[in-house]
Amino acid sequence: MKTASINEGIEFSEKKPIIKVLFETSFTKEIRIAMQKGTLMREHKTSYPIVVEVVEGNIDFGVENETLNLKRGSLIALDGNVPHDLKAIEDSIIRLTLTKYDDTNRVNNVVTS
Numbered sequence: 001m002k003t004a005s006i007n008e009g010i011e012f013s014e015k016k017p018i019i020k021v022l023f024e025t026s027f028t029k030e031i032r033i034a035m036q037k038g039t040l041m042r043e044h045k046t047s048y049p050i051v052v053e054v055v056e057g058n059i060d061f062g063v064e065n066e067t068l069n070l071k072r073g074s075l076i077a078l079d080g081n082v083p084h085d086l087k088a089i090e091d092s093i094i095r096l097t098l099t100k101y102d103d104t105n106r107v108n109n110v111v112t113s
Helices: 104-112
Strands: 018-024 028-035 040-044 050-063 066-071 075-078 084-099
Touching (some): 018 104, 028 104, 040 104
Antiparallel strands (some): 018 028, 028 084, 050 084
16 A cells, blocks of 8 residues: 655745655556646656646646646546646646656656756
8 A cells, every 4th residue: 555645745846847756556656746836847748648637726738739728626638649738827736647667757857858
């Protein structure tokens, strides 16, 4: 058994999203992304499917030449190799579910490069 809190120990930065791996299981990696209002995650993609959940806040999620406004409680699933970007419209907490085959360092590289 593994447990984590998506709401405890939240840190925001005006410069970039803050990425925290909550835990890894035999089949997924669960990641929290804390985005302060106005921060961006530039366009990126992964070879594997992902699921994004907006736990708190409001983001613009760019995908397939459209921008979806995702608010608290919204979920989106993407197949692999689908370019997407995120912009925080307000302070937001996002849960990202990756397959165990994906690399969590890839997510960190999106916000640091």
